[in-house]
Amino acid sequence: MCSKIPHPKLPIQNPMSAEIICVGTELLLGDILNSNSQYLAQQLAKLGIPHYYQTVVGDNRERLQQVIEIAASRVNILIFTGGLGPTPDDLTCETIADFFGVPLVERPEIIEDIAQKFAQRGRVMVPSNYKQALIPQGAEILPNPTGTAPGIIWQPRPELTILTFPGVPSEMYRMWEETAVPFLKSQGWGQEIIYSRSLKFWGIGESVLAEKVADYLNLTNPTVAPYAGKGEVRLRISAKASSPSVAEELIAPIEQQLRDIGGLDYYGKDNDTLAVVVGQLLRSSGETLAVAESCTGGGLGQMLTEISGSSDYFWGGVISYDNSAKLRLLGVNPADLDQFGAVSATVAQQMAQGVKNRLSTTWGLSITGIAGPTGGTDDKPVGLVYIGLAGPNNEVYSFEHRLGTMRGRSIIRHLSACAALDHLRRCLLSQ
Structure with a gap:
């Protein structure tokens, strides 16, 4: 057990803020995706x-105690997930109690709840489950309607609130x-929300876009921040306000200005994808599309058909992987x-x-390239991709992309499909 020496109260470094602490060695090993932290981060933003x-920490008493000591010195709310089960490596509650120098107490109502749930499932409660009924003295039970591991709501200090959840x-x-949400609102949290919008760009690098919008990156409310990933750049606009509608009013003028700066490189926002945007443009113009794929092996068609109703404008494709x-x-020919070669x-x-001719569509879109890791030459290295586009007036275009030899096969295929959609998008908008 950890030492039950009371720890000194330190000034809170970031008053009125929260920290998420995820407990579990399986998280550190990468065996489980830590989706809990993403969910909680989004929920905290909704509450402002x-x-x-x-912080992610393994199932180790001493290291968890160190994490608590650091976190309790800099925020008002500690939110724990994981480590509430019945096994010996589930250490969250007892370590929290040890840190603040209080005993664990057995709560009979928790035992009763666990026993009822086991009986409903035709199972018998085993002795190890009694461990889940031990919570720090003075803590309130945070009920678990579906599982056997309850959480706690506890204020070991007037300025500090602890909430624990199963993993x-x-x-x-x-x-x-x-x-948790009703409790936090009852404590005065949630009076303001943090509302965000993501603007999406393709065909421009993060550093180039950041330079273009540099004056906006120092705003305080709303704030603007750039992000990049898988060929796409995003500008996230976040506003703190009393309601989503007020936040929208703050965001709207900044959004329009950033879209104007981005020009054709801007393609959508929030949950938009290139395939969604291209589909909307095709549907609105009453035009149709067919695709021919080589190195992407059907990835472009998959992106298009992930959208419900895409048969309105997408008529099909050919995976022409072999030259025959x-x-x-x-x-x-x-x-x-x-x-000239296939690529x-x-x-x-x-x-x-x-x-386009085979399927009698308005547009034909093709991809041929070298996705690697083998097959490249000095003249045609891995990452060389050509995109073809045949339009409604018998015009035919091609676009060369050199996506790099070190990106890896899957990312080259993904970037190729996205680039093809982007070229079609730009042509549709310029008609």
Whole structure:
């Protein structure tokens, strides 16, 4: 057991803020995705509760105590997930109690609740489950309607609130919504919310976009911050306000200004994807699309068909992975294939035109490239991709992309499909 020496109270470094502490060696090993921290971060934002730190710690008493000591010195709310089960490595409650120098007490109502749940499931409560009925003296029970591990709500100091939740996400979600949120609101939290909007850009680098919007990155309310990932750049606009509608009013003018700066590189917001935006443009113009894919192996078609109702504008595609399929199904000229190779602007154009003609669509979109890790040469390295686009007026375009030899096969395939959609998007907007 940890020493029960009372720890000195230190001035809170970040008053009126929370810290998320996720407990579990399986998280550190990467065996389980830590979705709990993402959920809690989003929920804290909805309540307008700032949080500047997230900590993951293994099932180790001493290290967990160190985490508590640091966190309790800098925030008002500590939110724990994990470590509330019946096994010896479930240490959260007893370590919290030890840290603050109070004993654990057995709560008979918890034992009764666990026994009833076991009986409903045709199981018998075993002695180890009694451990889950031990909570720090003075703490309130945070009920778990579905599982056997309750949490606690405890204020060991006037300025500090502790909430604990089991690590099972479904149990934690319900406990948070049904008990934790009403409690926090009763304590005066949730008077303001933090509301965010993400603007999405394609075809521009993070540093370039950041320079263009540099004057906006120092705003205080709303704030603007850039993010990048998988070829896409985002600008997140966040406003703190009394309600979502007030936050929207703060965000709206900044959003429009950033969209104007982004120009055609801006493609959507929040949950928009390139496939969603392209689909909307095709549907609104009454136009249709077919695709011909080589190195992406159907990934482009998958992106398009993930959208319900995409059959309104997407008529199908051809996966012409082998050259014979390019010749027989798409009508690629064998002489051009021999002279320029499958990965070339000429073949990409013929693939796009061929699939457009085969399926009688308004647009044909093609991808051919070297996704690696093998197959590259000095002239045509891994990451070289050509995109072909055949339009409604018999115009045919090709676009070369050099996506780099070190990105990896899956990311090259993903970027290729997204780049193809982006080229079509830009053409649809410029008609």
